[in-house]
Amino acid sequence: MSRQASRRARSIALFLVVTMVASCGTLPRSGPNKREIFAGSVLQEGDAFVVSVNPRVTAATAVVPALGFSSVFRDAGELGADTIRPGDTLGLIIYENVEDGLLTSTGASASLIDEVQVDSSGFIFIPYAGRLRAADSTPEQLRRLITRRLDEQTPDPQVVVRRLAGDGATVSIVGGAGAQGVYPIERPTRTLSAMIAAAGGFSIAPEIALVTVTRGNRSETAYLSDLYKNPHMDIALRNGDRIFIEEDTRAFTVLGATGTQNRLEFETETLSAIEALAQVGGLNANVANPTGVFVFRNEPEEIARAVMGRDDLIGTQRLVYVLDLTRPNGMFDARDFVIRDGDTVYVTEAPIVGWNRSVAAIFGSLGQVTAAGSAVGIN
Structure with missing residues (x-):
């Protein structure tokens, strides 16, 4: 076959491959590119607000969980260490200033009442003193109360109260x-x-x-x-x-052109965008687009209004925050931007990566077509 016919066959093969690639839609990749994300913004009749991160935005979104005791x-x-409570066990010694006391045995001047349990209502029972409330009192307060009760029965009683156990x-x-x-x-x-x-x-x-x-x-x-x-x-x-x-069960997801793609739990009380990227090994230097780091989040109404500077937003809003690490303050903005529970961090691929992938697909396919043509004698 003539050289002109061979060139015509190559052109036809190239045309067929380009058409095939175009008809198949996008080539395999990790997710949407930067242009496609911006195309889904409210300004483009999409359903999400796309916002570039700056110091004002980082201040408006710097919300951490409101934890702490009221x-x-x-x-x-x-x-109090000596406060008597229901369930406590008490020991009492009662001295009586008479030979034949109410509680003492013959020949003894004191009576030991050991292991008196404070009941669930906080009361104890002492013979001749009756049912007394012990809970919320100190041993000294209870001693005075028992002394007053017994003083009506025996002259000048002396009472010692000990708190034996605190398991109450x-x-x-x-x-x-x-x-x-x-x-x-x-x-x-x-x-x-x-x-x-x-x-x-x-x-x-x-x-x-x-x-x-x-x-x-x-x-x-x-x-x-x-x-x-x-x-x-x-x-x-x-x-x-x-x-x-x-x-802490808070977690976030990292996707796209990073060292790895995964769902990760918070490792610290607060987490910045830079720290979130560091947890997955940073950006993939071979494919990542440092101008297209996105954080996807459902933002509460109050914060969405502050970020957008609008008071007509009702309910939770979808916001996409854009971090450009190549800007003079880009790294500082990423360091100050707080990641929250449920966030999705997505790093887009550099435009050249898509181009290289398309070229590889086209010329790889073209080589296959040319080889097939050679096999049937087109060259």
Whole structure:
């Protein structure tokens, strides 16, 4: 076949391959490119606001979980070490200033009443003194009360009250504690951090540990590290408190041209966009577009209004935040932009990558067509 016919065959083959690639739509890739994401913005009649990140945007979106104990928990004073509570066990010694006393045996001047249990209502029973309320009193207050009651029966009684055990007031600790169980509130363990230490500390990383205290029908949660950073968060405990230690369950997803694509949990209390990228090994230097780092988020109405500078937005809004790491302040913006639970971080591919992929597909296919033509004698 003539050289002209061969060139014509090559042209026809190239035309057929280009047509085939065009008809197949986009070539395989990790996701939409930068232009396609912008095409889905509200300005292009899409359903998401696409916003470039700047210092004003980072300030408006810098929202972290509002965790911590309220004043209801913080203002509760510590229980007195000697306060008597339901369930406590008391020991009493009663001295009578007569030979034949009400409670003493013949020849004895004192009567030992050992292991008197405070009932669930907070009362005890003492012969000749009757049923007395012991709960919420100190041993000294109870001593004076018993003395007054017995003084009506025997002259000048002398009473000694001892608190033998403090198991009446307890808390339960479950979850990521060193040793789960029920623990008494005693002198060294009247605060939350001291009680956790008594339970063997915690078995999870303190940076992502949450502690929830349930008191009655009220539950409040704080970061475990805040108990040590902010002493006012180290609340006093109350009888029946339930303490639950768990890992922070917040997570985000990273997709696109990064070192790896995965769903990742927060490793710190707060997480920036730079730190989120670092958790997956950063951008893939061979394919990533540093001008097209996107964060997809459903933003609450209040924050969406602040970001967009509009007061007509109603309800949760879809926002796509754009980070351009090549700008003079781009790295600072990414460092200050806070990632939140449920965010999707997506890194687009550089335009040249798509071009190279298309060229490889076209000329790879062209080579196959040319080889097939040679086999049938077109060349």
